Amino acid sequence: MIVTMTRHSPDRIDAPSVRFDRVGLRYDSSEDVLSDLTFELEQGAFAFLTGASGAGKTSLLRLIYLALRPTHGEVYLFGQRVSQLRRAQLSALRRRVGIVFQDFRLLEHLSAYENVALPLRVQGQKEPNYRADVEDLLNWVGLGERLHARPETLSGGEQQRVAIARALVSKPDLLIADEPTGNVDPNMAERLMRLFAELNSRLGASVLVATHDHGLIARHNAPVLRLQNGLLVRDGQERAG
Amino acid sequence: MSRATTTPRESPLLPESDAREVALLFVVAALCFLAALVALSARSSYGAAAEWTSASEGELTVRLRGVDARAAGRAEALITEIEGVAQARLIPREEAAQMLAPWFGSNGLPAGLPVPTLIEVSAVPGAGELADSLTSALGAAGFDALIDDHAQWGQDVRRALGMARFAAFAAVALLVATAVAVIAFATHAALLARRDIVNVLHLSGAPDPFIANLFERRFWLLGLRGGSIGAVAALGAAALLVFALGSHAERTWLLPRLSLDFWDFLILLLTPIIAGFASRIAARRTVLNELARTI
Numbered sequence: 001m002i003v004t005m006t007r008h009s010p011d012r013i014d015a016p017s018v019r020f021d022r023v024g025l026r027y028d029s030s031e032d033v034l035s036d037l038t039f040e041l042e043q044g045a046f047a048f049l050t051g052a053s054g055a056g057k058t059s060l061l062r063l064i065y066l067a068l069r070p071t072h073g074e075v076y077l078f079g080q081r082v083s084q085l086r087r088a089q090l091s092a093l094r095r096r097v098g099i100v101f102q103d104f105r106l107l108e109h110l111s112a113y114e115n116v117a118l119p120l121r122v123q124g125q126k127e128p129n130y131r132a133d134v135e136d137l138l139n140w141v142g143l144g145e146r147l148h149a150r151p152e153t154l155s156g157g158e159q160q161r162v163a164i165a166r167a168l169v170s171k172p173d174l175l176i177a178d179e180p181t182g183n184v185d186p187n188m189a190e191r192l193m194r195l196f197a198e199l200n201s202r203l204g205a206s207v208l209v210a211t212h213d214h215g216l217i218a219r220h221n222a223p224v225l226r227l228q229n230g231l232l233v234r235d236g237q238e239r240a241g
Numbered sequence: 242m243s244r245a246t247t248t249p250r251e252s253p254l255l256p257e258s259d260a261r262e263v264a265l266l267f268v269v270a271a272l273c274f275l276a277a278l279v280a281l282s283a284r285s286s287y288g289a290a291a292e293w294t295s296a297s298e299g300e301l302t303v304r305l306r307g308v309d310a311r312a313a314g315r316a317e318a319l320i321t322e323i324e325g326v327a328q329a330r331l332i333p334r335e336e337a338a339q340m341l342a343p344w345f346g347s348n349g350l351p352a353g354l355p356v357p358t359l360i361e362v363s364a365v366p367g368a369g370e371l372a373d374s375l376t377s378a379l380g381a382a383g384f385d386a387l388i389d390d391h392a393q394w395g396q397d398v399r400r401a402l403g404m405a406r407f408a409a410f411a412a413v414a415l416l417v418a419t420a421v422a423v424i425a426f427a428t429h430a431a432l433l434a435r436r437d438i439v440n441v442l443h444l445s446g447a448p449d450p451f452i453a454n455l456f457e458r459r460f461w462l463l464g465l466r467g468g469s470i471g472a473v474a475a476l477g478a479a480a481l482l483v484f485a486l487g488s489h490a491e492r493t494w495l496l497p498r499l500s501l502d503f504w505d506f507l508i509l510l511l512t513p514i515i516a517g518f519a520s521r522i523a524a525r526r527t528v529l530n531e532l533a534r535t536i
C-alpha cells in the first residue's frame with residue numbers, strides 16, 4: 001500500500017524526507033511488528049502517525065531516526081539509501097533529524113538548558129553562540145524560569161517540553177515526535193503543536209507526530225497514517241497541495 | 242526575561258564523577274603503588290649489587306710461596322708490566338699479619354710462621370680475564386704463585402640478582418596486566434551505567450570518535466591521577482623503608498640504595514603514564530564495541 005503525502009511546497013524537487021520500500025520489522029523471534037510498509041513523507045510534509053498501543057508507532061519512528069535496521073526492505077532518508085551508508089554518513093544524517101522520544105531521554109546530570117543545548121554541542125557549536133537560541137526556545141515552552149533545573153526536579157510535562165525544545169533547537173530538516181503531548185494540558189499541547197507547525201511552515205522541515213490523541217488530530221488539518229496489524233492504513237484529511 | 246548572565250559554563254557531557262569511578266581510582270592507585278614499589282626495589286637492589294660486583298671485579302690477589310722480600314719486589318714489578326694491570330701492590334708483612342690477627346691474637350704471629358706474600362692487583366677496567374696471563378707470566382719467571390680471582394663470586398651474585406630481577410619483572414608485568422584488566426572491566430561497567438548518555442549522543446548524530454573521545458579523556462585522566470597517587474605513595478614507602486632499615490642495620494652496604502637516579506625517576510614517571518594509557522585504551526575499545534552494536 002502506498003501513502004504519499006502531498007508536498008507542502010510544490011516547487012521542491014528534492015527527494016522525500018522519508019521513503020519506506022516494502023519495509024518489514026520483527027524483533028527477535030516474535031511475529032512481524034511491521035510488515036511490508038511502503039510510503040513516503042515528502043519534504044516539508046506534516047503528518048500524524050496513529051494506531052493502538054503496541055501497534056508499532058515507536059518502532060516505525062525508530063526505523064526513521066536510524067535506531068534500528070529493518071528486517072527486510074529499504075529505508076531512504078533524504079533520498080539516501082540507509083543500508084548503503086557508512087557509519088559516519090549515518091551520523092551526519094542523524095544530525096538533520098530532531099527526535100522527541102516517548103520517554104524523553106533527558107540526561108539527568110545536565111540542566112534543562114544544557115539538555116536543550118546538547119544537539120548543538122554535538123554539532124560543534126560553542127556556548128556563547130547558542131545561548132540566545134536555547135533560552136528563547138525554553139521561554140517559548142514556558143520554562144524560562146527553570147533553565148538550570150535538573151530533569152528530576154521537573155514534572156513530567158516540563159520534562160516533555162525540555163525534550164521538545166531539544167528536538168527543535170538545531171532546526172532539523174525532519175522532526176520525529178513520539179507522543180509529544182502525552183503529558184501536557186490541552187493548552188500547552190496546542191502551544192507545542194504551533195511550534196511544530198512553525199518549524200514546518202517557516203523552515204520547511206518535515207514533521208511526523210505519533211499520537212493517540214484524536215482530539216489533537218481532529219484540530220489539525222494534516223494527513224494521518226494509521227498502523228494496524230503491522231500495516232499502514234491511510235485515513236484522515238489530506239492537506240491541499 | 243533577562244538574558245541570564247548567570248548561565249554556567251558548559252558542563253561536561255559525562256557526569257563529573259560517581260562512586261564507581263572513585264572506587265576505580267582507588268584500585269588504579271593501589272595497583273600502581275604495588276607495581277612501582279616492586280619496580281623500584283628491583284631497580285635499587287640491582288643497582289646496589291651492580292656497584293658491589295663491579296667494585297670487587299677486576300681485583301685479584303696473587304699469593305706467592307717461598308719468596309723473600311727481594312723476590313716479592315721483583316714479582317710486584319713483573320706484574321705491573323703485564324698488559325691490563327692498572328696497579329700492583331705488595332702487601333707489607335705487618336698488614337698481612339693484621340689480617341691474620343683474628344686467628345692468632347694480638348700478640349703477633351709466631352716467629353717461624355710462613356706468612357704468605359700477597360700482592361693486590363687491580364685490572365684496567367674492561368681488561369678482561371687477567372688470571373691466566375698472570376699465572377703464565379709468574380710461572381715463566383719461576384714463581385710459585387696462586388691467583389685468587391673474585392670473578393667467580395661476582396658471577397654468582399649476578400646470577401642470583403638476575404633471577405630476582407626476573408621475578409620482579411614478572412611481578413610488575415602481572416600487576417600491569419591486572420590493572421589493565423580491572424580498568425577495562427570498570428570502564429565497561431561505567432559505560433553500561435552511561436548507556437543512556439551514549440545512546441542520546443549517538444542518536445543526536447555524534448560520530449563514534451566523538452563519543453569514544455569523551456570516555457577516553459575521562460579515563461585517561463583517571464588513570465593518570467590514580468597512577469600518580471600510586472607512584473608518589475610508592476616513592477614515600479620506599480624512602481621510609483630504606484630510612485628505617487638504614488638506621489637500624491649495621492651492614493648498610495647490604496641494603497638496596499635509594500639514590501633516585503634517572504631510572505627511578507623514569508619508573509615513577511612511567512607508572513601514571515602506563516596507567517593512563519591502559520585506562521584510555523580500554524575505555525576506547527569498550528565504547529567502540531558498545532557502539533558497534535548500534536546501527
Ligand SMILES: Nc1ncnc2c1ncn2[C@@H]1O[C@H](COP(=O)(O)OP(=O)(O)OP(=O)(O)O)[C@@H](O)[C@H]1O
Pocket residue numbers: 027028033051052053054055056057058059060102
Ligand atoms: N526492543 C523490543 N524488543 C522486542 N519487542 C519489542 C521491542 N520494542 C517493541 N517491541 C514490541 O513491538 C510492538 C510494537 O511496539 P511499539 O513500541 O512500536 O508500539 P507503539 O505503537 O509505540 O505503542 P505505544 O502507543 O504504547 O507507545 C509491541 O508488541 C512491543 O511489545
Ligand SMILES: [Mg+2]
Pocket residue numbers: 057058059102178
Ligand atoms: Mg510508542
